[in-house]
Amino acid sequence: MRQNLAVEIGTGLFVLLGIGALFFLTTQTTGRNDFAGTDTYTVQARFENVGSLKTRAPVAMSGVTIGRVTNIEFDGESLEAVVTLVIDRRFSQIPDDSDASILTAGLLGSQYIGLQAGGSELYLEEGSEILFTQSAIVLENLIGKFLVKSGSDE
Amino acid sequence: MTRLLREVFSPALEFVRNFGAMVLFFVQLLRYTPWTFVRRFGLVVGQVYNAGALSIVIIMVCGLFVGGVLGLQAFANLERFNAEEATGILAAFALVKEIGPVITALLFAGRAGTALASEIGLMKATDQLSAMEMMAVNPMQRVLVPRFLGGVISVPLLTAVFTMVGLLGAHLVAVELLGVDVGAFWQQLQQAMDVEDVYEGIIKSIVFGVVASLLAVWEGYSAVPTAEGVGRATTRTVVATAIAVLILDFMITASLI
Numbered sequence: 001m002r003q004n005l006a007v008e009i010g011t012g013l014f015v016l017l018g019i020g021a022l023f024f025l026t027t028q029t030t031g032r033n034d035f036a037g038t039d040t041y042t043v044q045a046r047f048e049n050v051g052s053l054k055t056r057a058p059v060a061m062s063g064v065t066i067g068r069v070t071n072i073e074f075d076g077e078s079l080e081a082v083v084t085l086v087i088d089r090r091f092s093q094i095p096d097d098s099d100a101s102i103l104t105a106g107l108l109g110s111q112y113i114g115l116q117a118g119g120s121e122l123y124l125e126e127g128s129e130i131l132f133t134q135s136a137i138v139l140e141n142l143i144g145k146f147l148v149k150s151g152s153d154e
Numbered sequence: 155m156t157r158l159l160r161e162v163f164s165p166a167l168e169f170v171r172n173f174g175a176m177v178l179f180f181v182q183l184l185r186y187t188p189w190t191f192v193r194r195f196g197l198v199v200g201q202v203y204n205a206g207a208l209s210i211v212i213i214m215v216c217g218l219f220v221g222g223v224l225g226l227q228a229f230a231n232l233e234r235f236n237a238e239e240a241t242g243i244l245a246a247f248a249l250v251k252e253i254g255p256v257i258t259a260l261l262f263a264g265r266a267g268t269a270l271a272s273e274i275g276l277m278k279a280t281d282q283l284s285a286m287e288m289m290a291v292n293p294m295q296r297v298l299v300p301r302f303l304g305g306v307i308s309v310p311l312l313t314a315v316f317t318m319v320g321l322l323g324a325h326l327v328a329v330e331l332l333g334v335d336v337g338a339f340w341q342q343l344q345q346a347m348d349v350e351d352v353y354e355g356i357i358k359s360i361v362f363g364v365v366a367s368l369l370a371v372w373e374g375y376s377a378v379p380t381a382e383g384v385g386r387a388t389t390r391t392v393v394a395t396a397i398a399v400l401i402l403d404f405m406i407t408a409s410l411i
Contacts, residue, residue, distance in 0.1 A: 007203045014207035018311025021318040022356070029246055029321065030347045056348075110345065 040067065040086040041126040045100045045113075050081045051136025053102055053111045059085050061115040066091045069113060085113065087124070095120040101134035111136060176372050182294060183302050183368070190299040197296065201304025205266040205367075209312060212265055213258060217316040220257060221323025224248055228324075229332050238334050242343035245324035250347070250355045254317035256403050259362035261316075262309055263395035267370035270301050271391040274374025275384035298371050305367025306360075313359035354410050361402060366395045 050072060059067035067087035075082050087094070097118030104111050115130075124130070191198060228244040274297065277283050283293045328334040370391050377387035 007200055010207040011199050011203040014210055014308075015202070015311060017210070018206075018314050021311070021314035024318050025250065025314060025352050025355075026349060029250065029343060030349045030352060 039089040041089055041092070041124075042070070043085050043087060043124055043126075043128055043130060045083050045085065045130040045133050046075070046078065046080045047083060047100075047102065047133050047135050048080060049135040049138065050083060051102055051111055051138055053083070053113070053136060057110065058112045059087060059115065060112055061091070061094070061117070066115075083113070092123060092125070094124045096122045096124050096128060096130075097132065098124065098130060099132040099134065100130045102136035104137070172376075175376065176368070179372055179375065180368055183299055183371070186292070186294050186299045187303065190295050191303065194295065194300060197300035198303045198307070201300045202307050203304075205262070205270070205301075205304045206308030206312060209262065209265045209308070210315065212261060213312050213316050214319045216257065216261060217254075217319035218323040218326075220253060220316075221245060221249060221320030221325075222327045224253070224320070225324035225327035225332075229328055229334065238328075238332070239338035239342050241328045241332075241334055242324065242339040243346040245328070246321060246343045246347060247351065249317050249320040249324070250351055251358075252403065252407075254320060255313050255355055255358035255362055256399060258313040258316045258359065259309060259366050259399045260396055262305070262312060262363075263366050263370065263392050263399075266305065266308070267366055267391045267395055268388045270305070270367075270370040271374035271377070272384055272388045274298070274301070274371060275377035275379075275387045278375065278377060279379040279381070279384055281379075298375060302367045302371045305370065306363045309363025309366060310356060310359040313355065313362075317355065354406075357410075358403065358406055361406060362399050365398050365402060369394045369398060 053069065053072060055069050055072055057069045058065040059069065067085050069083060070086050071084040073082050074080075094115065095118040097120040099116040099118060101114050101116070102111055103114045118132070224245040225241055228241040229238055232238050232240050232244065277293075277297065283297065286293045286296065325339065329336050329339055373387040373391040373394065374384075377383045
C-alpha cells in the first residue's frame, strides 16, 4: 500500500510537471501575448508594395503595439495589396487621415505597420480605410537607385 | 542462380514479414487499448510511473546540457554577425522543433524501451505469458497494452519537460554566462516563434512516443525466448527506435514545411 502511494504521487507529479511544461511552451515562448485584443475594430489599408509584411505583424503607434495585421491579399483590379488590420477598441480616437507606413524593426528585423496621427476631427472606425499609405522600403530598390545616382554624378 | 536469389531475397522477405507482423500486433494493441484504459487504469498509471516518472531525472539533466551547448554554439557563431540576441531564437527553434522530440525519444528508448523489451522478453522466456493465457487472462490486456500506453503517455510529457529545461539551459549559458540581454533573449524568441512551431514539436513527440513504445513492446514480445534472444531484443529496440525516429523526423518535417 505504501509503495502504491509513492507510485501514485510520483506519477501525479510527473504528469503535472509535463503538463506545466507544455503550458509553458505554448504560452511563454510564442509571441501571442503582447496583443491579446479581444475587443477590436477592423480597418483596411492599400499599399503599393507590402514588402515582406506577414499576417500577425504588429500595428504600432508611437512605437506601442495597438493592433495586428490579420489579412493580406492582392486586389486584382486596382493592382494593389489590401492589408486588413484590427486595432484595439480602447484606441478609437485615431484621426481618419492618419498615415500608415510599413516599417522595419531594426536593420534586419521583421516588418510592422506604423501609424502616424493626422489632424482630422473624424476618427477611424469599423470598416474604414486608411487613405494615406507608404509602401515598404525594399532594400534592393534603394541600393539600385543609389548605384544609378552615384553613376550619373560622374 | 536460384540460391543467389534466395540469399538476396530471404532477408528482404524476412524484413517484410516481420514488419507485417508488427503492424498486425499494433492493430491488436489498439484494439485492446480502450478496454485496458477503462478497466485497468491502475496498470497504466504504474507504467507511466516506470516509463515516465523514473526517466525524469535523466531527461532534465540531458535537457539542461543540450540547451546549454546550443546556447554556446549559437552565441559563438552569431557573435560574428553582432547578432548575439538571436541566440534565444536559434536555441528555441532547435529545441522545440527538432532536438527536444528526437533526443527525448532516443533517451526514452535507452532508459525505458530497453527495460520494457527485456521485461516482456523475459516474461516470454520464463513462460509467464503462456501461464497467463492458461489462466484465461489475456496477456495483451494485462501486460502489453498497459506498457504501450505508459510509453505513449510519457513521451510527449517528457519531451515538454526536456524542451523547457533545455530553454532554461540556453538561458543560463547565454544570459548568465555570456551576458546576452535577458529582455532581448526572450522577446526576440517570442516574436520569432509561432504556436504552430510548438505544435510541430508536440506532433512529433506524440508520433515518436507511439513508435518508441510500439517497437519496445514488439521487440520484447517477438523475442526468441532464450537468454540470448532477450539480450538481442533489447539491442534491437534501441537500434530500431533510433532509425525509425530519425527517418520519421525527416518525413514529418518535410510534410509540415
